[in-house]
Amino acid sequence: MVQLSKPKSYYRKWVETEGIPIIDGHYVESLQEVDVFPWPRLGGLGVYINHEASDVSNDCYVAEIPPGQALVPQRHFFEIMIYVLRGRGATTVWYGTGPKRTFEWQAGSLFAIPLNAHYQHFNGQGAEPCRFLAVTNCPMVMNMVQSVEFIFGCDFEFRDRFNGEEDYFSGAGELRGRTWETNFVPDLKIFEGMLDYKERGAGGRNVRFRLAKNAMRAHISEFPVGTYKKGHRHGPGAHVVVVSGRGYSLMWREGEPIQEFPWRPGTLLIPPNQWFHQHFNTGPEPARYLALRLGGLGTQPERTSDGLSKSTVDRKLGGDQIEYEDEDPMIRQKYLEACAQNGVAVQMETFWQRPG
Ligand SMILES: [Fe+2]
Incomplete structure (x- = not known):
C-alpha cells in the first residue's frame, strides 16, 4: 500500500516550536521518571x-516545578485538566477583573483551570520538585482558529464557568447521574465516591468527572484484586494514568499481534484509535486508574442501533466489547500465570461462568 505523508497540522507546527521534546507514542512506563527539559513558556x-491522533483531538504534557519555585503565569483559550503526580503545591486562578482564588494540591489531586482564566502554579516544598500531568484540547482549538496570538491573547472571561466563587476549588461537588460535577478532587487514591460498574465486568466501580464546566471529561475506575476487565475499543484520546495498583494492559489492532504493557502508579497508556485494549490487575491491592479524555468534543461514542455506546456492548450484538467467553484463550491463560507468579488468588470464576 502506498503511504501518503501527512501534512503537519497547525498544532503540530506550533508544538514543535515550544522548545521541549515530544514523545510520539501511546505508552510511557513512568510519568514520575520520564525525562523533562527546560521549558521557557512555562x-x-x-x-x-x-498520541497518533493528537493532531485532531487532545494532547498532554508532563511538567515539573523545581523546589521552592513558581511557574510563569499562563492563560490560554483551550481546556486543561491536571493530575498531580508528585509533591505538594498551590495554584492561583483569576480572570483579569475578578478576585484571585488559591488552592493547595498534593500527589493524587485532580483539577481543571476554568477556560481562558489566568493561573499560576507554585511548588510548596523547598527541597523536592512537583510534577503533574496536563491533558488539554489545545490541538483541536488551535487547528480551528489557527492563531497562536488569539489562543494566548484572547481576554474573554467565561463567567458562566468561573465567577470568582470563594469555594470554587474547595466545594465537595455534586453527583449527577454517574458524573461528579466538581472543580477539584483532593486525592484520587482515596476518593470514595465511585459507583458499581458491571458493564465492563469483574466487579468494577467507576465514576465520571466534569471539572470546571469543561467539555472534556474524566473518569476513574477501580477493579478488585484477582480480576480483569473486558476488552473493548473506541475512538482516540483517552489518556489512562494508573493511580494505584499493579498489572498490565493488552492492546492490539484487530487482526494484528496482541501487545503487552506493564503498569504501576504513574504509568500512562493512550489506546490508539479503535485498538482493542484490556486491563489486568495482577497485584495484591485493588487497581485504580484515571482516564482523561475529550468527552463531548467531537468524539461522541459510536452507538449501536439501540443507541447504546458500542464500546460497552457485546460484539455479537453489534458492539465493540469482547465478552469473557469470546476472548482468545491465551488471554485467560496468561492472566492465570501472571497471578500465580505473584501469589495472587484469581477471582474470575463467577464472571467467566456468567455470560454477559
Ligand atoms: Fe477504553
Whole structure:
C-alpha cells in the first residue's frame, strides 16, 4: 500500500516550536521518571506526549516545578485538566477583573483551570520538585482558529464557568447521574465516591468527572484484586494514568499481534484509535486508574442501533466489547500465570461462568 505523508497540522507546527521534546507514542512506563527539559513558556521543565491522533483531538504534557519555585503565569483559550503526580503545591486562578482564588494540591489531586482564566502554579516544598500531568484540547482549538496570538491573547472571561466563587476549588461537588460535577478532587487514591460498574465486568466501580464546566471529561475506575476487565475499543484520546495498583494492559489492532504493557502508579497508556485494549490487575491491592479524555468534543461514542455506546456492548450484538467467553484463550491463560507468579488468588470464576 502506498503511504501518503501527512501534512503537519497547525498544532503540530506550533508544538514543535515550544522548545521541549515530544514523545510520539501511546505508552510511557513512568510519568514520575520520564525525562523533562527546560521549558521557557512555562518557566519549569516539561515534555510533550503526542498520541497518533493528537493532531485532531487532545494532547498532554508532563511538567515539573523545581523546589521552592513558581511557574510563569499562563492563560490560554483551550481546556486543561491536571493530575498531580508528585509533591505538594498551590495554584492561583483569576480572570483579569475578578478576585484571585488559591488552592493547595498534593500527589493524587485532580483539577481543571476554568477556560481562558489566568493561573499560576507554585511548588510548596523547598527541597523536592512537583510534577503533574496536563491533558488539554489545545490541538483541536488551535487547528480551528489557527492563531497562536488569539489562543494566548484572547481576554474573554467565561463567567458562566468561573465567577470568582470563594469555594470554587474547595466545594465537595455534586453527583449527577454517574458524573461528579466538581472543580477539584483532593486525592484520587482515596476518593470514595465511585459507583458499581458491571458493564465492563469483574466487579468494577467507576465514576465520571466534569471539572470546571469543561467539555472534556474524566473518569476513574477501580477493579478488585484477582480480576480483569473486558476488552473493548473506541475512538482516540483517552489518556489512562494508573493511580494505584499493579498489572498490565493488552492492546492490539484487530487482526494484528496482541501487545503487552506493564503498569504501576504513574504509568500512562493512550489506546490508539479503535485498538482493542484490556486491563489486568495482577497485584495484591485493588487497581485504580484515571482516564482523561475529550468527552463531548467531537468524539461522541459510536452507538449501536439501540443507541447504546458500542464500546460497552457485546460484539455479537453489534458492539465493540469482547465478552469473557469470546476472548482468545491465551488471554485467560496468561492472566492465570501472571497471578500465580505473584501469589495472587484469581477471582474470575463467577464472571467467566456468567455470560454477559
Ligand atoms: Fe477504553
